[in-house]
Amino acid sequence: MKVRLVIMLKQGVLDPQGKAIHNALHNLSFDEVNEVRVGRVIDLQLQASSPEQAKEKAIKMGTELLANGVIEDFEVEVLS
Known part of the structure; x- marks a missing residue:
């Protein structure tokens, strides 16, 4: 299963x-931007029997x- 962590x-x-x-x-005159936060994304391909197990x-x-x-902080999303 593919899992994504956004940190x-x-x-x-x-x-x-x-x-x-x-x-x-x-x-560059993009004055409509109020705030920028930079993070990272990690995609993992896991062996798991269910989406719940992959997320755990x-x-x-x-x-x-x-x-x-x-x-x-991070969030986990099971993609497939």
Whole structure:
């Protein structure tokens, strides 16, 4: 099964890369952009007997290794 983790900095954690992109967009006259947050996406192909089991495994992976729980939150989506 294919599972996607979307990892983002928690609200309140400074995002210097997002700020740099925000400033660059404004310099290019994209003034409608109010905020930019940068994260990452990890796609995993897992062996699992059900979508629920795949999601449980991905949550465990995200909690134990893939996301820094102090400064990052993540969401898991089972794609297939």
